[in-house]
Amino acid sequence: MSHLFTESRIGNLVLKNRFMRSATWENMATEDGHMTDKLYAIYEELAQGEVGLIVTGYANIVKEEKPNAGMMGIYDDSFIHEYQKLTDLVHQYHSKIVMQLAYGGTKTTYNVGERVILLQVMSLKWHANARQSDDESGDRLHC
Ligand SMILES: Cc1cc2nc3c(=O)[nH]c(=O)nc-3n(C[C@H](O)[C@H](O)[C@H](O)COP(=O)(O)O)c2cc1C
Numbered sequence: 001m002s003h004l005f006t007e008s009r010i011g012n013l014v015l016k017n018r019f020m021r022s023a024t025w026e027n028m029a030t031e032d033g034h035m036t037d038k039l040y041a042i043y044e045e046l047a048q049g050e051v052g053l054i055v056t057g058y059a060n061i062v063k064e065e066k067p068n069a070g071m072m073g074i075y076d077d078s079f080i081h082e083y084q085k086l087t088d089l090v091h092q093y094h095s096k097i098v099m100q101l102a103y104g105g106t107k108t109t110y111n112v113g114e115r116v117i118l119l120q121v122m123s124l125k126w127h128a129n130a131r132q133s134d135d136e137s138g139d140r141l142h143c
Contacts, residue, residue: 033073
């Protein structure tokens with residue numbers, strides 16, 4: 001049991017113990033993916049609770065392509081300040097935090113109205129009635 005409280009390392013990342021919080025979408029970010037007080041409070045509580053490594057919920061990397069409601073975003077520089085604040089908050093407790101990046105693409109089921117799908121070198125407008133058959137390699141769409 002005491003082993004759990006010993007320092008560990010993932011590459012260059014030194015962790016104060018072996019507790020990790022797996023990526024968990026909290027549905028608490030704003031509509032455009034920005035931080036809220038509730039989200040800061042959750043991550044602070046995890047750090048206070050001695051979680052050595054916190055993985056954020058998945059964060060969308062393309063503004064128009066958001067796989068789920070209330071998820072964090074990281075698609076432009078407007079996030080720098082608030083994620084710096086989040087990182088500083090967690091570091092106060094000597095915990096570490098990493099962000100899970102996500103691109104839902106054709107697997108997204110949330111808000112599948114008009115949105116941009118990136119397909120290899122092309123981007124297509126994806127409409128609500130567009131479907132991709134299971135046996136395709138991912139580079140063709142039936143619209
Ligand atoms: C509410 C909820 C949100 C989750 N969000 C994510 C996520 O954003 N990214 C991810 O990779 N896994 C996500 N997961 C999966 C968890 O990280 C974890 O792998 C899963 O719950 C299995 O672990 P457990 O058996 O300890 O619950 C989520 C799970 C739950 C219950």
